[in-house]
Amino acid sequence: MLKLSAFADEISPSIDEQISVCQENGVHLIELRGAGGKNVMDFDDAQCADIRTKLKAAGMGISAIGSPIGKVKVTDPFEPHFDRFKKAVQLAEYFQSPLIRIFSFYPPRDGELMYAYRDEVMRRLEAMVEYVENRDVILVHENEGRIYGEMGKECLDILRTVNSPKLRNCFDFANFVVAGQNPRNCWADLKPYLAHLHIKDALYEGKVMPAGQGDGGIAPLLEDAFKSGYRGVLTLEPHLAHAGQFAGFSGPKLFKVAVDALKKICQEKQIPLAL
Numbered sequence: 001m002l003k004l005s006a007f008a009d010e011i012s013p014s015i016d017e018q019i020s021v022c023q024e025n026g027v028h029l030i031e032l033r034g035a036g037g038k039n040v041m042d043f044d045d046a047q048c049a050d051i052r053t054k055l056k057a058a059g060m061g062i063s064a065i066g067s068p069i070g071k072v073k074v075t076d077p078f079e080p081h082f083d084r085f086k087k088a089v090q091l092a093e094y095f096q097s098p099l100i101r102i103f104s105f106y107p108p109r110d111g112e113l114m115y116a117y118r119d120e121v122m123r124r125l126e127a128m129v130e131y132v133e134n135r136d137v138i139l140v141h142e143n144e145g146r147i148y149g150e151m152g153k154e155c156l157d158i159l160r161t162v163n164s165p166k167l168r169n170c171f172d173f174a175n176f177v178v179a180g181q182n183p184r185n186c187w188a189d190l191k192p193y194l195a196h197l198h199i200k201d202a203l204y205e206g207k208v209m210p211a212g213q214g215d216g217g218i219a220p221l222l223e224d225a226f227k228s229g230y231r232g233v234l235t236l237e238p239h240l241a242h243a244g245q246f247a248g249f250s251g252p253k254l255f256k257v258a259v260d261a262l263k264k265i266c267q268e269k270q271i272p273l274a275l
Helices: 015-024 047-056 078-094 115-131 154-161 173-178 183-193 217-227 250-267
Strands: 002-006 031-032 061-065 099-104 138-142 167-172 194-199 233-236
Touching: 002 061, 002 250, 015 047, 015 250, 031 233, 047 078, 061 078, 061 233, 078 099, 078 115, 099 194, 115 138, 115 154, 115 167, 115 183, 138 154, 138 194, 154 167, 154 183, 167 173, 167 183, 173 183, 173 194, 183 194, 183 217, 194 217, 233 250
Parallel strands: 002 031, 002 233, 031 061, 061 099, 099 138, 138 167, 167 194, 194 233
Antiparallel strands: none
């Protein structure tokens, strides 16, 4: 069976409301990105302890640290960002998260192609992978607009070049669609590296939709993933009310719409969920 997870900060800034709404919808894991108006990378020790205590009391866990690591310009100094990456690793260990979501850097100027910076992208990702080599955590790279790994070809280049079980693929259907690429055309190449799925759908015109109502081909690809042995989580990232560079928002009502749409797909495709 597959487990449901969510970017629960799309429900509310309040960790208490995040937990209660997730439980109401049969979601028992959180991809921790934000709470209390702060990004996960800016949590202090007291906030971390409070969140961990409340999650444990609710019988919930963390599926991944939804970090913004790699969402900086590739020409920005690396050492300060690498120190921030180290904090993401500490957070993963503290919350017993098996995964950290990362990205592959922006160009120095808007609209500039990233190909000229490929080697620097790889150097930085390889440094991160080396840091977690002997730690019980895996980095998952998400395809995202404007970064080097926006399109399937570049995602594959990253995974083949770094070539480590410590760096896997986080497949985001909607992000491929918004980039003008059919997710089905990326699927076969990236599936061998798959370790994480973000459930967000979109139309090619750019509007974000509940799962199965956009152009992401989510239903057949989820069916193929399950039949091919995928047993990871399905992480809801609905973005139904607002989609931003570093976060999105749906609210409790639209979050339920997103969960119900995914449950419908899984029921129709006979994908069992642990609810």
